[in-house]
Amino acid sequence: MIRINEHYNQLKPSYLFSDIAKKVEAHQKAHPEVDIIRLGIGDVTQPLPPACVKAFHQGVEALADAASFRGYGPEKGYPFLRDKIAVNEYQSRGMDIDADEIFISDGSKCDTGNFQELFAPDIRVAIPDPVYPVYLDTNIMAGRAGDFDARRFSNIVYLDATRENDFIPQLPPGQVDLIYMCFPNNPTGTTITKSALRLWVEYAVENRALILFDAAYEAFIRDESLPRSIYEIDGAKEVAVEFRSFSKTAGFTGTRCAYTVVPKACKVYDKNGETTGLHGLWNRRQATKFNGVSYPVQRAAEAVYSPEGKVQVTALIDGYLENAAIIRSAMDLLGFDHVGGENSPYIWVDGQGRDSWSFFDLLLEQAGIVCTPGEGFGSCGQGYIRISAFNSRENVEKAMERMARALK
Ligand code: PLP
Secondary structure, eight states, rough: OOOGGGGGGGSSSSOHHHHHHHHHHHHHHHHOOOOEEEESSSOSOOOOOOOHHHHHHHHHHHHHHHTTTSSOOOOTHHHHHHHHHIIIIIGGGGGOOOGGGEESSOOOOHHHHGGGGSOOOOOOOOEESOOHHHHHHHHHHHTOOOOSSSSTTTTEEEEEEGGGGGTTTOOOSSOOOOOOOOSSTTTTOOOHHHHHHHHHHHHHHHOOOOOEETTTTGGGGOOOSSSSSGGHHHHHHEEEEEEEEEEHSSSTTTTTTTTEETTTOEEOOOOSSSSSHHHHHHHHHHHHHHOOOOOOHHHHHHHHGHHHHHHHHHHHHHHHHHHHHHHHHHHHTOOOEEOOOOSSSEEEEEETTTOHHHHHHHHHHHHHEOOOOOOGOOOTTTTTTEEEOSSSSSHHHHHHHHHHHHHO
16 A cells, blocks of 8 residues: 655645635636735746846757757756856855855755755754745655644744844754754845854854755845855854755746755764765765756856846846835835845735734735735744735835725
C-alpha cells in the first residue's frame, strides 16, 4: 500500500493566496462592474528592464545556432553570472564573498524551502512570526514541527514580531539550532540595523547555530546605514547562508532566477560534534536534485549588472518605493498605524481592532482593493493587513483615493 507523508496533513488546508483568490473571484462575479485593484500578492507588475530583455533575446539566439548552442549548464550556474554577482553585490561593498560560494537557482522560494533538508529531523528551529510562510511549511513537511495546539506547533520556536518590539524579533530565550531571518521583512516591511543583526550573529556563533538570511528584498534598501547583506557583519560567513533573488530586484518573478550564498567557511556539525562543510552538502543536494537555470535567463540576469541595467533596475525599484510612500501617506491621513514601506515594498497596517480577514473584506467590498490578511503570515499577524506597492502609479493612486472615500 502506497502511504502518504502524514506531515502534509499538518499543513493548513489551503495556501493563503488561493483563499484570497477565491474571495476576489466571488466578489468580481457578484460585482462585474468593479475594477478590482490588486495590492495583495507580492508579485511585480512592471516589465523586465530593457537591458535584460535584450540579453534574454541574445541568449535565445545563441541556442538557435549549432556553434553557440548549450545544453546542461554548470551545476552552480554560469561563471559569467556568478562572477558579476560576487563583484557587484559583495566584493565592491567590502564583503569577501567568492564567485565559487554562489549557487544560481530558479528561485529563493525553492532554496529557502529546500535548505532545511540538509539538517537533522530533531534540530530546534526558530521562525519569525509573522513571516513568509515557506519556512514553516517546509519544516512541517519534513516532520520537524511537532504537534499543533490550535495556534502553534510544539517544536517550533516562534520569534514574535509585534508592536512591542517594533516588529523586530528578539533573540530566543533558549538554545536553537536553525534560525530563519527575513529582512527587509515580508510581510511587515521592517528592516534590521547592523547592531541588532550583530547580536544574532553572535548568538549563532555562541550556540553553534546557523542563520538562514532571506534578503529577497535587499534592493529596496535605500538607507545606507542599514545592512543589505548579513555578511556586512563580522563573523557572519561562519554562521549564515544568504538568499537573494532577481524576482523583486529586476522583475524576474515569472522569468525565475535567484542565488544562494553558502560560504566555504560556514560550519555545521555531524552527530559526533565534528565540523563539516555546509557548502559541500548544498552542492551535493543541488547537483542531485536540480539541473540549473536556462542559459538565456542567466544572460538576462547578468544584464542587471550592465551600466544600463543598473540604471533601469534602480528606476524600477524607485517607482515601487514611490508607490510605497503614497500608500504610507494615505495611511497617515486615514489615521492607521503602520510600519514598513520605507526600505521595502510592503506596508504593514494595523486594523485598529478589526481582525485581518474583516479588514481584508472591508477593503474588497467597500473599495475594490485586494490586500493580504496579516493572519496568513502567522498568528502575530492577526489584526494587520499587508499592502503591497507592486502596482502601477495610477492604480496605487486610484486605490488610495478609493480607500480614503470608503474609510473616512
Ligand atoms: N523570500 C521572500 C521573503 C519572499 O517574499 C519571496 C516571494 O514573495 C521569495 C523569497 C520568493 O522569491 P523567488 O521568486 O526568487 O522564488
